[in-house]
Amino acid sequence: MQAITTFIASMFITSSALAAPLTEREELTLTLNQLNQIEASLHRAxxxxxxxxxxxxxxxxxxxxxxxxxxxxxxxNYLTPTRAQPRDVMTMVGQYREEKITP
Incomplete structure (x- = not known):
């Protein structure tokens, strides 16, 4: 029984080690999912x-x-390009702290 357990464990470790790294498309899809989670967290905050x-x-x-x-x-837009066309360049501000102006 222990031999079977050892064999299964070694197969799991071997298959994990041989797993291919995520492709760029998969990484970007994960990033989209993380952005959804961040946005949900920001809504709660x-x-x-x-x-x-x-x-x-x-x-x-x-x-x-x-x-x-x-x-x-x-x-x-990168993951599902329609065709080559000019895009508007939008800049991120990165500054999220604002001072309240009292009337």
Whole structure:
């Protein structure tokens, strides 16, 4: 019985070691899934965010959602190209901290 267990374990280790690395397409698809998870997490954070009038700084959720949309669009366009055509170049801001302006 132990010989069978050892054989199965060695086959599992061997098959894991021989598993091919993920292709670029697979990695980018995983990235899209991770962006979906990040966006869901940001939605939850936004719903639980404090919106006190006295807060000087706040996290700019609309801007980061826009950047995620830009990333997702770029990856999807790469994975499923329609045809060669010029694209608008959009820049990511990367600055998500804003100062609240009091009226």
């Amino acid at each position: 936004q719903q639980s965010a404090r919106t006190d009038i006295n807060e000087r700084y706040y996290f700019d959720y609309p801007r980061i959602h826009s950047d995620i949309t830009t990333l997702r669009s770029g990856i999807e």
